Structure formats: C-alpha cells, structure tokens
Amino acid sequence: MTTDAILHPDFKDQPYWWEAAAPTALDDADPPAHADVLIVGGGYSGLSAALELARAGRSVVVAEAELFGHGASSRNGGGVSAGVNLGKGIAGGSSKSGAQSEIAKRLDTLMGESRAAFDLVGTLVEREKIDCHYEKRGRLVGAYTPKHFAGFEAKAEALNRLCDAGAQLLPRDRLREEMASDFYHGGMTIKQAAKIHPSLYHKGLLDACSRAGVHLCAHTRVEGVTGGRGGFTVSTSKGTVQCAETMIATNGYTGPLTPDLRKSLVPATSHIIVTEELSDDLAQSLIPNGRTISETPRVLCYYRMTPDGKRMMFGGRARFTDIDPKLRAKLMHAMMTERFPQMKDVRVTHSWTGFVAFTYDYLPHLGLHRDMHYCLGCNGSGVAMMTYLGNLVGRRILQNDELDSAFVGLDMPKVPVPGYTGNPWFLPIIGGWYRFLDRLDRMRA
Numbered sequence: 317m318t319t320d321a322i323l324h325p326d327f328k329d330q331p332y333w334w335e336a337a338a339p340t341a342l343d344d345a346d347p348p349a350h351a352d353v354l355i356v357g358g359g360y361s362g363l364s365a366a367l368e369l370a371r372a373g374r375s376v377v378v379a380e381a382e383l384f385g386h387g388a389s390s391r392n393g394g395g396v397s398a399g400v401n402l403g404k405g406i407a408g409g410s411s412k413s414g415a416q417s418e419i420a421k422r423l424d425t426l427m428g429e430s431r432a433a434f435d436l437v438g439t440l441v442e443r444e445k446i447d448c449h450y451e452k453r454g455r456l457v458g459a460y461t462p463k464h465f466a467g468f469e470a471k472a473e474a475l476n477r478l479c480d481a482g483a484q485l486l487p488r489d490r491l492r493e494e495m496a497s498d499f500y501h502g503g504m505t506i507k508q509a510a511k512i513h514p515s516l517y518h519k520g521l522l523d524a525c526s527r528a529g530v531h532l533c534a535h536t537r538v539e540g541v542t543g544g545r546g547g548f549t550v551s552t553s554k555g556t557v558q559c560a561e562t563m564i565a566t567n568g569y570t571g572p573l574t575p576d577l578r579k580s581l582v583p584a585t586s587h588i589i590v591t592e593e594l595s596d597d598l599a600q601s602l603i604p605n606g607r608t609i610s611e612t613p614r615v616l617c618y619y620r621m622t623p624d625g626k627r628m629m630f631g632g633r634a635r636f637t638d639i640d641p642k643l644r645a646k647l648m649h650a651m652m653t654e655r656f657p658q659m660k661d662v663r664v665t666h667s668w669t670g671f672v673a674f675t676y677d678y679l680p681h682l683g684l685h686r687d688m689h690y691c692l693g694c695n696g697s698g699v700a701m702m703t704y705l706g707n708l709v710g711r712r713i714l715q716n717d718e719l720d721s722a723f724v725g726l727d728m729p730k731v732p733v734p735g736y737t738g739n740p741w742f743l744p745i746i747g748g749w750y751r752f753l754d755r756l757d758r759m760r761a
C-alpha cells in the first residue's frame with residue numbers, strides 16, 4: 317500500500333482516546349492566593365498526589381500549563397503492569413558503581429512496591445468508580461530472539477517471587493494460543509497485568525480531585541518558585557500562590573522551571589496508531605485472550621485491542637525525532653504488519669505521539685529538589701508507577717516524610733553527557749544504534 321492508501325479518509329493526528337475524553341479545563345479555576353500544597357503538572361502523578369492530600373483535608377492546587385490531559389496521561393497505551401521493566405539494565409553487568417549496587421540491593425523491595433503500584437490502580441478505579449474499561453486480562457511479553465526466551469525463566473521466577481505476578485513461559489509452538497502470529501521465539505504471560513482506557517482513567521482521577529475539593533487550574537504555567545518548605549512563593553501565569561509544600565510532577569514535559577532536574581531526564585517520544593474497525597473474524601483472532609503485548613528488543617513495540625475489541629492500537633518508536641504524522645503512521649503500520657501480515661490492507665484512523673522521560677538508571681525517582689518534592693522518570697511505563705509515586709509523595713507529605721519506601725533516598729543520576737541540559741540531541745544516534753543491534757540479534761537468531 318502507498319502511504320496515503322494506509323490512511324483512512326477520516327485520519328486524525330490526535331489520540332483515539334480523546335474521542336471518549338479529550339483534554340479539558342474542567343473547572344477552569346484561577347489559583348487561590350494561599351494553599352497548603354501546590355502541584356506542578358496535572359497528569360496521573362500530580363492528580364494522584366492531590367487526591368491523597370485533599371482527602372486528608374489539605375488545601376491543594378494543581379497547576380497545569382495546558383489543558384488537563386495535555387501530557388502523556390491521556391496519550392498512552394493503557395497497559396498496566398507490575399515490575400516488568402523495573403530496573404532494566406541494572407541486574408546484569410559485573411562492574412557496578414556505588415549507586416548501581418545500592419539499586420541492585422534494593423531491587424527486590426522495588427519490585428515488591430511495583431506490585432503495590434499495580435494494585436493501587438485497581439483500588440482507585442473501584443473506590444472512585446472510574447469507568448475506564450479496566451480489564452485484568454494479563455500481558456504477553458514476546459521474545460525477540462531465542463536468547464531472550466531463555467532469559468524468561470529467571471525473569472518469571474523473580475516476578476512471581478517478588479510481585480506474585482502469575483508469570484508463565486509460553487514456548488514458541490504455543491504462541492498461537494495468545495496471538496495470530498509466529499513473530500516471536502516464544503513468550504511469557506503475566507496474569508497480574510491489566511489494560512485501561514488511559515484518558516478515561518485520567519478524567520476519572522480529575523473528577524475525583526474535583527469532588528475532593530482540589531483547585532484544578534488549567535492554562536496555569538508555573539514560572540518560578542522561591543522560598544522553602546513551610547513558605548514557598550509560586551509564580552504562575554495566573555498569579556502568585558503562597559504554599560507550604562510544592563511538588564514537581566512534570567515527567568516528560570519537564571521544562572525550564574527546574575533546569576537541574578532536566579539534566580537527569582531524557583524526554584523521548586513514543587508513537588501510537590489505531591486502525592479502522594476490523595472485520596469480526598480478524599478482530600477476534602488477533603489477540604484472542606485480550607492481553608496487552610510488549611516485547612524484548614531494545615527498541616520495542618507494544619499493542620492491544622481497543623476496549624470495544626474492534627480495532628488494534630499499536631505503539632512504538634517510529635523515529636527518535638518528531639516526524640510528519642503521515643510518515644509516522646506509515647512507519648508504525650509497517651511495524652504492525654511485520655507482526656501481523658494479515659493486517660496489510662487495514663487502514664489507520666488515528667496516529668499520535670507523546671513524551672515519556674527516561675533516567676540513566678532506568679528507575680523512576682522521587683525526592684526533594686530545592687525543597688520541592690518531585691516524582692519523575694517513568695521510563696515508558698508509568699500508568700501504575702506514576703500513580704503510585706504521586707500517591708506516595710502525597711502520603712509522605714501527610715506524614716512529615718516519615719513514610720518509608722524503597723524509592724526514598726535513591727538519587728536521580730545526571731545524564732552523563734557533557735553539557736547536557738535536557739535536549740536529547742543524541743537520541744537519534746543511540747536509538748539508531750540500538751535498532752541496528754536489535755536487527756543483528758534477530759538475524760543471528
């Protein structure tokens with residue numbers, strides 16, 4: 317098919333999820349002059365912290381520079397899982413720096429907490445009655461090479477021991493039980509994994525915050541913060557707020573407000589397409605057990621069916637720079653048909669992009685920076701984790717920092733590129749190299 321032929325006449329360069337819940341100003345409130353806590357950023361992490369604090373009686377402002385839902389929280393794939401990617405790249409390797417061995421020591425507890433993160437999403441959905449197609453249908457991780465499949469044994473053991481994840485190996489000759497393709501060299505199924513409609517989940521958290529009395533201020537960019545704990549002055553595009561605590565929850569959209577935090581974060585785009593409605597036979601055959609699917613190469617793809625079961629949502633990295641939406645759709649379509657050749661004539665209705673934030677140690681972090689709380693660095697997997705870390709920051713504020721967690725006290729390392737200030741000019745080079753290595757691994761296999 318030519319580029320234009322794979323585009324449906326109704327093709328849109330915006331998230332499919334926004335058909336059900338688009339970014340919103342909600343109350344469109346102006347920030348009050350005083351509050352207990354001001355949170356910068358209105359995605360899952362900021363809202364989840366705000367909800368926890370407001371339910372405990374604190375007055376809370378969430379300042380969102382754009383509409384609520386502008387960031388990754390309304391654009392993601394909606395895969396919810398515990399621990400699968402946590403500490404990637406840490407466990408292996410013989411020479412470890414001090415920080416790495418500290419992480420290796422804590423990896424078991426970090427993994428245990430990732431299960432708490434997974435459970436928290438289910439709890440919030442139920443408690444706040446969020447109608448977001450939360451379905452606990454499990455995940456399939458496809459092995460890109462036989463060596464990756466061999467590595468699944470240890471991975472499944474760790475996931476089961478630390479997260480009670482219900483992980484099981486799926487040899488290649490049984491792959492078709494889970495997907496209508498022979499693309500992978502076997503897989504690992506994980507029972508404790510779910511999928512949601514991401515922007516409905518975000519909207520549900522937003523509504524819960526509104527009910528709890530949070531001041532939700534859209535179009536309110538935080539431009540400067542002075543002072544310290546107990547007495548901050550926060551300048552926003554809509555006026556000044558005096559508050560006792562401040563939290564930075566800007567993840568892949570972290571900007572000039574916190575230049576030092578930017579030095580630890582690599583913002584990277586992730587791209588998604590959604591197809592037109594498929595024929596019933598095709599739709600039901602592709603992923604018969606309704607799993608979300610991810611895979612093991614360095615540059616990976618992730619995919620699932622939409623909540624109505626009629627379309628495929630396919631995500632990954634078309635390129636490592638911003639590209640034309642039609643080219644993006646074409647590249648993602650090619651990746652999809654590499655895995656499912658039977659979809660070559662299926663057209664794309666939606667294609668979009670959003671920012672995630674990577675850290676040098678592949679771990680999300682929370683801590684204090686210039687007296688401001690922060691939780692940042694989702695590493696591409698933050699539906700559960702950023703909800704959890706936001707909630708944790710909220711609970712730590714309520715308990716005067718006394719609540720412990722394996723995430724507390726792990727410094728967020730700077731990106732070791734001389735002169736790095738937050739513009740990841742090197743991504744196309746490293747990403748291209750990783751893709752080359754992936755192809756080589758695959759060819760050898």
Ligand SMILES: Cc1cc2nc3c(=O)[nH]c(=O)nc-3n(C[C@H](O)[C@H](O)[C@H](O)COP(=O)(O)OP(=O)(O)OC[C@H]3O[C@@H](n4cnc5c(N)ncnc54)[C@H](O)[C@@H]3O)c2cc1C
Nearest residue numbers: 357359360361381387388389392393395538670694698699
């Ligand atoms: C395409 C894509 C697919 C993904 N798929 C998955 C998946 O399947 N599963 C999974 O677990 N994770 C996935 N993720 C990651 C997940 O979406 C994120 O980890 C999560 O949404 C981060 O939430 P957050 O609240 O930390 O940040 P965000 O939701 O990105 O919100 C940050 C907000 O901060 C605001 N902001 C920035 N600066 C300021 C300022 N100065 N003043 C006020 N506001 C400011 C921004 O406008 C933005 O709205 C995906 C991400 C993307 C982009």
